[in-house]
Amino acid sequence: MKRNRHFLKIISNNNGAALLMVLIVISLIMFFSTVIMNSILTQGKQNQIIAEDYRAVHLAELGTDFTEMKLTEYVDEKDFETAGKAIYFHNLFKMLSEEAADFTVDDDYPERKFLVSKDDRKNSSYEMTDDGANLFLKVTGVDDETEKDIYVTYRLRFATSGGSLDDVDDWGSVSNEFPSPPENPDYDCSENLNGCKAEEGETVYIGEDGATIKNNELTTGDFYSDGKINVDSNAKLTILGLGVFNEMYIDGNPHTQVLIRDHAYFEGQLVSKSNKHAAFNVCGSARFKQGVDYLSQFGVRQHLISDEPAYFDKVTVSVGGDALFKQGIFFHKNKGSLQVGGDITIHVNQDPQKYFNSISNRLRVVGDLTIHGNGKTIVNPSRLQIIDQLKKPSFASVCANYPLPETGGSGDGDTGVDLVDGEY
Known part of the structure; x- marks a missing residue:
């Protein structure tokens, strides 16, 4: 009996060792399987x-x-x-x-x-x-x-x-020197502008005394004036060429209109202070050496430069290209707005951020806004409204039938x- 128990004990001990061996083998298999699977998954x-x-x-x-x-x-x-x-x-x-x-x-x-x-x-x-x-x-x-x-x-x-004109710098170079009046204009209308009728390609000259257009429709070719031009009381002036002026005053009557087909050059100031209805449109670019004080409809299809302060009011001022204001732009009673299809550059004699805060809700621009002042420059301030797509400015339909003025470039x-x- 003792011998049987001893034999059973030996068998039991062997079974335990075998079980331990089996467990070790299984553990090794699981370990290597995990390593292999991880390797496969990692490789995958x-x-x-x-x-x-x-x-x-x-x-x-x-x-x-x-x-x-x-x-x-x-x-x-x-x-x-x-x-x-x-x-x-x-x-x-x-x-x-x-x-x-x-x-x-x-x-x-x-x-x-x-x-x-x-x-x-x-x-x-x-x-x-x-x-x-x-x-x-x-x-x-x-x-x-x-x-x-x-x-x-x-x-x-x-x-x-x-x-x-590629940009406002090109226009600045072109317009630094104003075109000289012709030595022999087709019409010298200094005495009677209302009776002056000129067709496309014909030049009109007005002397230093200036002239007044009143209750009349006047169409000219290139237009040169050394004096002040008054466009008054329902008058309509259409210049089928370029316009070179000393200064101009436009009456605010709803039917008073000025259209310049090519570029506009102003040595003096452009003024309209009556109301918001009179229309001034340039189908090329415009240069204002003495600035603008204009409270009525206003549009420039290409680039605009104002060397002195520009004042607007009540309406949307539209510029299709770039706009450069060398002495700031201001809105009477904080009314009106400026929409520009290119870049806006403004120089002011104050802190540019403070200036921007005063006009930020007046500006709409497709390109970049840059403001220089007091030795500082800011570009595209965060509050600026950069519009997704500038709609055609209000003057676009007026200029639609006129080609861009021929200024530089060979074409291709x-x-x-x-x-x-x-x-x-």
Whole structure:
């Protein structure tokens, strides 16, 4: 009996050792299985990341081709005018963003796409060239949570008429010296402006005594005046050429209108103080050496420069290109507004932020707002209302049938887009 118990004890001890061995083996198998599975999962995850990176890069490359195609369509279909370049590029960027968002790469994988935006590394998203512009974009390929960027530069070539001023600096150079009156004008209307009738291409001259237009419609070619011009009581003055003035006073009667088809040069001040109804429109650019004090409808299709303070009131002042105010812009009784299709630059003799706070709700701009004052400069303050798309200014319909004035530029009918550079 003792021997049996001893045998059973041996067997029991062996079973315990065997069980321990089995447990050790199972633990080792589980350990190595876990290691192997982790390795497999890690490798699989890395393969997935590599695949997503690869797809994201190719999605970005697809986006660059797509962007070039859309840019080509845009420059072919949209006429470029430098006076409205800010609107042109604003609409261009908006188009690219919307077209990319609407494009479906793969119906089965909606998370795979590309995005088009401005190059956020640069201060400006475009720069003008002799015959077009360089455009700086960022195309982002997106595959689920993986994103890859390509920074691209496109070369845009525009078909221009040869009559454009690239920016307000160009207009400043052109308008520093006013055109001289012709030695032999077609009409010297100093004695009787109301009886003066001139057709397009014919020049009109007014002497130092000035003249008054009253209850009459007067159409002229180029118009030169060394004296003060009064446009009074329902008068309508249409200048089918450029206008060179000393000063002008416009009566506020609703039917009083002045239209200058080309550029306007004012050595003296432009004034209208009666009410908001009289209309003054320039279909080219305008230079006011002595500033503006104008409370009625006012519009300039291209660029505007005021060397002295500019005062407006009650209405929306529209400038299609850039606006430069060398001594500030002010709104009587804090009424009225300024909408500009390009850039606004203002110089003042005070702190620029304080000045901006006083007029911030008066300004609408497509381009940049820059204010200089007391040795400081601010650009695009946060409260500025940069509008999504500047509607056609109120004077646009008046100028619609007139071409831009021929000032500089050779013109080029070759439009196109080239991919110049790409940086991953």
